[in-house]
Amino acid sequence: MEYINIGNVKIKKTAALAPMASVADRAYRTLCCEHGAAYAVSELISAKGMCYNDTKTAQLCTITEKERPMALQLFGGEPEFIERASKMCMEYRPDILDINMGCPVPKVVNNNSGSALMKDIKLAAEIVRAAKRSSCVPVTVKFRKGWDNENVNAVEFAKAMEDAGADALTIHGRTRIQMYGGKADWDIIKMVKESVSIPVIGNGDVDSLQKCLDMYSYTGCDLVMIGRATYGNPFIFDEINSFYEGIPYTPPTLEEKMETLLYHIRLILESDSTKSESKAMCEARKHAAWYMKGHYGAAAFRAECCSLCSYEDAVRLVERFLTAQKENA
Numbered sequence: 001m002e003y004i005n006i007g008n009v010k011i012k013k014t015a016a017l018a019p020m021a022s023v024a025d026r027a028y029r030t031l032c033c034e035h036g037a038a039y040a041v042s043e044l045i046s047a048k049g050m051c052y053n054d055t056k057t058a059q060l061c062t063i064t065e066k067e068r069p070m071a072l073q074l075f076g077g078e079p080e081f082i083e084r085a086s087k088m089c090m091e092y093r094p095d096i097l098d099i100n101m102g103c104p105v106p107k108v109v110n111n112n113s114g115s116a117l118m119k120d121i122k123l124a125a126e127i128v129r130a131a132k133r134s135s136c137v138p139v140t141v142k143f144r145k146g147w148d149n150e151n152v153n154a155v156e157f158a159k160a161m162e163d164a165g166a167d168a169l170t171i172h173g174r175t176r177i178q179m180y181g182g183k184a185d186w187d188i189i190k191m192v193k194e195s196v197s198i199p200v201i202g203n204g205d206v207d208s209l210q211k212c213l214d215m216y217s218y219t220g221c222d223l224v225m226i227g228r229a230t231y232g233n234p235f236i237f238d239e240i241n242s243f244y245e246g247i248p249y250t251p252p253t254l255e256e257k258m259e260t261l262l263y264h265i266r267l268i269l270e271s272d273s274t275k276s277e278s279k280a281m282c283e284a285r286k287h288a289a290w291y292m293k294g295h296y297g298a299a300a301f302r303a304e305c306c307s308l309c310s311y312e313d314a315v316r317l318v319e320r321f322l323t324a325q326k327e328n329a
Contacts, residue, residue: 007138018227047076077112232290
């Protein structure tokens with residue numbers, strides 16, 4: 001098994017779980033790490049919100065041992081808030097501190113954060129230096145190909161982040177304007193890797209073991225990061241790990257997939273004691289639908305997922321789903 005080092009943090013060179021707002025919460029990260037994700041990153045944490053004692057952001061900072069190695073990911077467009085929040089993050093003992101400069105959603109971009117920072121490299125560099133001043137762990141930066149096809153500046157941006165002190169970089173091969181559509185550009189990931197001396201993590205369009213191997217081979221990146229392909233499919237990490245460990249991989253049976261779904265829901269229910277069961281189940285609904293995608297009658301069953309209100313509801317739905325699969329095999 002090969003490893004990479006981000007600062008003093010040792011990470012298996014297999015595949016990492018991408019940070020995904022409203023998806024990759026503690027339950028999701030725990031599940032994916034149990035299935036072999038080599039590294040995980042928190043959901044977006046507002047630097048300004050943290051400085052103003054936002055209780056929600058404090059909840060986002062909590063790290064369990066099962067999730068390590070793990071980064072806390074801050075976003076913000078003001079160096080002074082990034083510096084203060086970085087220091088506050090250290091209380092939660094992250095392995096790495098990641099600065100998001102790639103999120104494309106309007107509510108982040110319109111606050112001069114996320115991928116908006118790619119239009120102001122000087123400010124982005126100041127933010128990295130601010131984080132470095134108050135962080136006692138490695139600082140990384142996640143960014144995109146550029147703002148749009150007329151403003152592709154990932155290589156210039158990567159060099160500036162390295163000069164500012166970043167310990168590693170993660171690049172998503174899409175522009176901000178693309179959001180999550182279209183094809184990810186692996187050429188730009190390769191160019192970034194060739195332009196800097198620090199580790200580079202590649203992100204975009206990896207949805208299988210073969211695509212993971214292809215990204216490593218084509219771009220030369222140090223680590224592959226997977227996002228949407230993990231929806232209802234934490235097993236992708238099992239398959240990738242099995243390959244690198246040289247052991248046979250057996251895909252999960254449908255029954256095993258449904259057992260994992262119910263376990264995932266239990267993790268959601270247990271991960272935050274402040275949430276009621278009904279609220280936690282609201283968050284579980286989309287996950288339940290993802291596990292059922294592609295199977296007989298999936299559209300109707302996914303529609304039923306939208307009305308799950310209790311764990312018992314989920315158990316009954318899974319039983320009916322499995323019965324339908326057997327009857328139509």
